[in-house]
Amino acid sequence: MLTFAFRKLLTLVGTMIGIAALTFLITNVAPGDPARLVAGPNATEDMVATIRTEYGLDKSLPEQFIVYMGDLMRGDLGQSIVTTRPVMEEVLRYAPATLELVFVAMALGIVVGVPLGMLSAVYKDGPLDHVTRIFSISGVALPAFWFGIILQLMFAVDLGWLPVSGRLPLVTRPPETVTGLLLVDSLISGRFQTFWTSLQHIILPAVVLSFPCLASILRVNRAEMIEVLQSDYIVAARAHGIASFRIVALYALKNAMLPTLAMIGLRFGWMLGSTVLVETVFDWPGIGLYAVSSALSSDFKPVIGVTLMIGFFFIVANTLVDLAYAWIDPRLRSA
Amino acid sequence: MTGPLLDIRDYRLDIGTFDGPVHVLKGINLTVNRGDTLGIVGESGSGKTVLVRSVLGIGPKNSRVVEGGITFDGQDITRLSEKDWTKIRGIRISMIFQDPMTYLNPLFTVGRQISDVIAAHEKAAGQGVSPKAARRARTEELLDQVGLPNPSMLFGQYPHQLSGGMRQRVLIAMALAGKPDLLIADEPTTALDVTVQAQVLDLINSLVEKLNLTVVMISHDIGAIATVAKRCAVMYRGEIVEQGLTADILSRPQHEYTRRLLAAVPDIDAAAAKIPAEPVAPEPAGPGALLEAIDLRKIYRSQSGAEVAAVKGISLSVRTGEIFGVVGESGSGKSTLARMLLRLIEPTSGDIIFDGRNISGLAGEPLRQMRRHMQFVFQNPHSALNGRHTIGDAIGEPLRIQTGMSRRDIEARAEALLDIVQLPKMFKYRYPHELSGGQKQRVCIARAIALNPRLLILDEPTSALDISVQAQVLDFLQQLRAELNLTYVFISHNLAVIRQICDRTIVMKRGEIVEQGETERLFLSPQQDYTRTLIESGRKTSRAANLADHAG
Numbered sequence: 002m003l004t005f006a007f008r009k010l011l012t013l014v015g016t017m018i019g020i021a022a023l024t025f026l027i028t029n030v031a032p033g034d035p036a037r038l039v040a041g042p043n044a045t046e047d048m049v050a051t052i053r054t055e056y057g058l059d060k061s062l063p064e065q066f067i068v069y070m071g072d073l074m075r076g077d078l079g080q081s082i083v084t085t086r087p088v089m090e091e092v093l094r095y096a097p098a099t100l101e102l103v104f105v106a107m108a109l110g111i112v113v114g115v116p117l118g119m120l121s122a123v124y125k126d127g128p129l130d131h132v133t134r135i136f137s138i139s140g141v142a143l144p145a146f147w148f149g150i151i152l153q154l155m156f157a158v159d160l161g162w163l164p165v166s167g168r169l170p171l172v173t174r175p176p177e178t179v180t181g182l183l184l185v186d187s188l189i190s191g192r193f194q195t196f197w198t199s200l201q202h203i204i205l206p207a208v209v210l211s212f213p214c215l216a217s218i219l220r221v222n223r224a225e226m227i228e229v230l231q232s233d234y235i236v237a238a239r240a241h242g243i244a245s246f247r248i249v250a251l252y253a254l255k256n257a258m259l260p261t262l263a264m265i266g267l268r269f270g271w272m273l274g275s276t277v278l279v280e281t282v283f284d285w286p287g288i289g290l291y292a293v294s295s296a297l298s299s300d301f302k303p304v305i306g307v308t309l310m311i312g313f314f315f316i317v318a319n320t321l322v323d324l325a326y327a328w329i330d331p332r333l334r335s336a
Numbered sequence: 337m338t339g340p341l342l343d344i345r346d347y348r349l350d351i352g353t354f355d356g357p358v359h360v361l362k363g364i365n366l367t368v369n370r371g372d373t374l375g376i377v378g379e380s381g382s383g384k385t386v387l388v389r390s391v392l393g394i395g396p397k398n399s400r401v402v403e404g405g406i407t408f409d410g411q412d413i414t415r416l417s418e419k420d421w422t423k424i425r426g427i428r429i430s431m432i433f434q435d436p437m438t439y440l441n442p443l444f445t446v447g448r449q450i451s452d453v454i455a456a457h458e459k460a461a462g463q464g465v466s467p468k469a470a471r472r473a474r475t476e477e478l479l480d481q482v483g484l485p486n487p488s489m490l491f492g493q494y495p496h497q498l499s500g501g502m503r504q505r506v507l508i509a510m511a512l513a514g515k516p517d518l519l520i521a522d523e524p525t526t527a528l529d530v531t532v533q534a535q536v537l538d539l540i541n542s543l544v545e546k547l548n549l550t551v552v553m554i555s556h557d558i559g560a561i562a563t564v565a566k567r568c569a570v571m572y573r574g575e576i577v578e579q580g581l582t583a584d585i586l587s588r589p590q591h592e593y594t595r596r597l598l599a600a601v602p603d604i605d606a607a608a609a610k611i612p613a614e615p616v617a618p619e620p621a622g623p624g625a626l627l628e629a630i631d632l633r634k635i636y637r638s639q640s641g642a643e644v645a646a647v648k649g650i651s652l653s654v655r656t657g658e659i660f661g662v663v664g665e666s667g668s669g670k671s672t673l674a675r676m677l678l679r680l681i682e683p684t685s686g687d688i689i690f691d692g693r694n695i696s697g698l699a700g701e702p703l704r705q706m707r708r709h710m711q712f713v714f715q716n717p718h719s720a721l722n723g724r725h726t727i728g729d730a731i732g733e734p735l736r737i738q739t740g741m742s743r744r745d746i747e748a749r750a751e752a753l754l755d756i757v758q759l760p761k762m763f764k765y766r767y768p769h770e771l772s773g774g775q776k777q778r779v780c781i782a783r784a785i786a787l788n789p790r791l792l793i794l795d796e797p798t799s800a801l802d803i804s805v806q807a808q809v810l811d812f813l814q815q816l817r818a819e820l821n822l823t824y825v826f827i828s829h830n831l832a833v834i835r836q837i838c839d840r841t842i843v844m845k846r847g848e849i850v851e852q853g854e855t856e857r858l859f860l861s862p863q864q865d866y867t868r869t870l871i872e873s874g875r876k877t878s879r880a881a882n883l884a885d886h887a888g
Contacts, residue, residue: 232438233433233435233438233439234438234439234440234441234442236394236433236439237431237433237439237440237507237510238441239394239425240392240394240425240426240430240431240433241425241426241430241431241453241456241510241511241513241514242422242424242425242426242427242430242453242456242457242460242514243426243452243453243456244422244456244459245418247452247456252441252444255443255444256441256442256443329443330442330443331442331443331445331494331496332442332494332496
C-alpha cells in the first residue's frame with residue numbers, strides 16, 4: 002500500500018510538470034505580442050522594448066521556459082499588471098473561497114447522489130426511479146448560469162429566504178483567518194451567527210455547482226448498483242441469510258462505489274472549472290471570479306496562475322481518488 | 337418429525353417475459369427425507385437451478401407460482417414473507433454455488449464474510465450477536481472443518497488470494513455456518529479443475545457422513561451426481577422425467593432422454609472409435625509437420641516487477657492432418673500457448689514455424705495473409721459472437737476482411753458454410769441470442785473455416801456446452817476434418833474428450849510439458865505422476881457415470 006501511495010505521489014509530480022509545460026506552450030503559441038499587450042495601446046516602440054527585456058521576453062523560448070519553470074519551483078507566478086501584486090499571493094487569497102464552494106457542492110453531490118442512485122437501483126423502474134431520471138437529465142442539461150439566475154430570482158428575490166450573492170454581508174466582519182474557509186473559521190472562533198450567515202450565502206451557488214455533478218454521480222451509482230445487485234455474490238449473500246438492508250448498503254454499495262469514485266474525481270476537476278461561471282453569477286470572491294476579471298483586463302499572468310492552481314487541485318483530488326480505490330479494493334493494493 | 341424434510345408437490349412456476357409467461361417448471365414432484373442425498377441432473381435450461389432457488393426463496397424476481405407448493409419440515413414455504421425467510425435461509429437450508437470465483441464478494445475478507453453470516457443467523461434466531469472474538473473462533477472452526485489449512489491466516493485474506501478449490505471450500509464453510517438441515521449444492525464442481533473436483537466431491541461426501549447432512553445436488557455432470565447422490569432425478573424441459581436410485585437409473589435408464597444423456601458422456605476408459613481421417617496423404621512437402629513451435633516462452637511482468645512465466649520453453653510439432661491435443665488444468669498455460677501459436681499473444685521468445693515458414697517475425701500485411709491459413713475457435717460461443725451482428729454477418733466477416741469478394745458472393749459462401757456446419761441457410765438472418773449454445777458453436781466453426789484454413793486451433797470448444805451437445809460437436813468436428821482435410825490443435829481440460837478425439841497429446845502443468853505422446857499410450861501407460869493423478873481424478877466421475885458400460 003505504501004509503495005502504491007508513493008508511486009501515485011510521483012505520478013502527481015510528473016503530471017504537474019506536464020501541466021506547467023503545457024500552459025507555457027499555449028501562452029506562447031497564442032497570437033499577440035505579450036510585451037505590447039502589457040505596455041498598452043499607446044506605448045512607443047521603446048517602451049515595448051524595455052518591457053520585453055524586463056520580462057525576459059527577448060530570450061529564446063527554451064531559455065524562457067527554464068526561467069518560467071525555475072520561478073514556478075520557487076512559487077513565483079509573476080505579477081498582476083492591474084494590481085501589481087504577486088499572482089501567487091492573490092491566488093492564495095482567493096483560493097479558499099473557491100475550495101469552500103467546491104467542497105460544499107461536492108459533499109452535496111455525494112450525500113444526495115449516492116443514496117438516491119442506490120434507491121433508484123433497488124426500486125428500479127418504480128416512481129422514485131422515474132423522478133430521479135428526470136432530475137438527473139435536467140441536471141446535466143441545464144446551463145449553470147441560467148439555473149443560477151432562476152434560483153436567485155426564486156429564493157432570494159421573490160421569497161427572500163436566502164441572500165442573492167456574495168460570501169458574507171458587507172457589514173459582517175469575517176472571522177479570524179485560520180483555514181480561509183468561512184464555515185470552518187467561524188466555528189473555530191465560536192461565532193455561530195457568522196457560521197449561519199455564511200451557510201445561507203453558500204447554499205445557492207453550491208446547489209447550482211453541484212447539480213450536474215450530483216446528476217452524474219446518481220446515474221453512475223444507479224447503473225453500478227443495478228449491475229452489482231445481479232451479481233453472484235449478492236445472490237449468495239441472500240442465500241446465506243444476510244439481511245437485505247445490509248446487502249444493499251454494505252455488500253453491494255462498496256462494490257458500486259468504485260466507478261462512482263472515478264466519477265467523483267472527474268467531476269471535482271469539472272467543478273473547479275465551472276466556478277468561473279458560478280462565481281460570476283453569484284459574485285463569489287474566488288479564483289474563478291479573479292480569473293474572469295483578469296482576463297477581461299488582458300492581465301495574463303493571473304489567468305495562467307489560476308489555470309495552474311485548478312490543475313493542481315484537480316490532480317490532487319484524483320490522486321486521492323486513486324488512493325481511495327486501493328483502500329476499498331484489495332486487488333489493487335498488490336498491483 | 338417423521339414426515340419428509342422437503343416435499344415439493346405439483347410445483348408449477350411461470351416466469352413473466354416480454355412475450356408473456358414462460359412455463360419454466362411444469363408440475364414437479366420431489367420428496368427428500370432426512371439423511372437423503374438427492375441428485376438432480378439436467379442440461380442448461382432444464383429448470384433445475386430455478387427449482388432449487390425456489391426452495392430458498394431466491395428464484396427469479398418476475399416468477400409466479402401457478403400451482404402446487406413446497407413444504408419444508410412440515411412448514412409451507414411456497415409464499416413466505418421476506419422476514420420469515422430470514423429464519424430459514426442459510427440456517428435451516430443453505431446453498432453452495434457453481435463458480436467460487438464470482439460467488440464471493442471481492443472486497444471483503446474471507447473471515448468477515450463468514451462471520452457476517454454467523455452474525456446474521458444469531459440475529460435471526462433472536463439470541464443477540466455474539467462478540468467478535470467468538471465469531472472469529474467459530475469461523476476458524478468452520479474453515480478447519482472444510483479442510484482448509486491455517487484458518488487463522490485465512491481469516492484475514494481476500495478471495496483473490498485463494499485458489500478456486502479453496503474458494504469453493506470457503507463457500508461450503510459459509511453454507512455450514514448455520515448448521516443447516518438441508519444443503520443445496522448448485523453445480524458445485526462445474527467451474528473447478530478435475531483434480532479439485534474430485535477433492536470437493538470427497539469433502540461433500542465426508543460432510544454428509546460427519547454432520548448427517550441432507551443434500552440436494554444439481555449438476556449437468558452425471559458423474560459428479562453419481563459420486564455423491566444415492567437417489568437421482570432427471571430433469572428435462574421443466575419436468576422430472578425419471579427418478580429413483582442413482583445406480584438403477586445409470587444401469588437401467590427408462591426414459592429416452594436419460595438414455596441419450598448417458599450415451600453422450602465421454603468415457604475416459606474407452607479407446608476412441610475415431611472417424612478415420614482421409615488416408616493421410618503423405619504430403620510431399622517436408623517431414624509432414626504443419627506447425628512447429630520451438631522453445632516458446634511467455635513471461636508476464638507485474639507492475640511490482642515480479643516475473644511470472646506463463647509458458648516456459650515449449651517445443652512441439654503438429655503433423656498435417658492430425659488432431660493434436662493439449663491437456664492441462666487452469667493456469668497450466670494452455671490457452672496462452674494456443675494464442676501464441678496464432679500470434680494473438682506475442683511470445684517473449686521462441687519461434688513458430690507454419691508450413692516451413694517462420695512466422696514469429698511477421699508483422700503487418702504478411703501476418704494478416706498468414707492468418708488466413710490458421711483460425712481460432714473460442715471456448716465460449718455465447719461471448720465469441722457479436723450480439724448485434726446477424727449470423728450471416730458473422731460468417732461473412734473474415735471474407736470481407738481477407739478477400740475482395742463481392743457482397744453477393746460472400747452471401748452465397750456464407751450459405752454454403754452454414755450448410756457445411758449443418759445449419760439451415762435461413763439462419764443467416766438470425767441473431768446470436770436466437771440460437772442455442774451448440775448452434776452458436778457451429779456458427780463459430782463456420783466462421784473459422786470460411787477462408788479454407790489448413791489449421792484450426794480449438795480452445796476448449798465444448799466446455800461451455802451441455803454434454804449431449806458436446807457429443808454432437810465432437811462428432812461434427814471429426815467429420816469436418818475428414819471432409820476439409822484440416823489439422824486441429826485441440827485444447828481441453830477434459831481427459832475423456834481428449835482421449836475420444838486426439839491422435840497425439842501433450843500434458844501441460846505450470847507452463848511446461850509434463851508428458852507427451854500418442855494419446856492411447858498416454859492413457860494406457862502414463863509415465864509421469866502428474867498424468868496419472870489427472871487421469872485418476874477424471875476417472876472418478878467418468879467411471880461413476882459410465883457404470884452401465886462397465887457393469888454390462
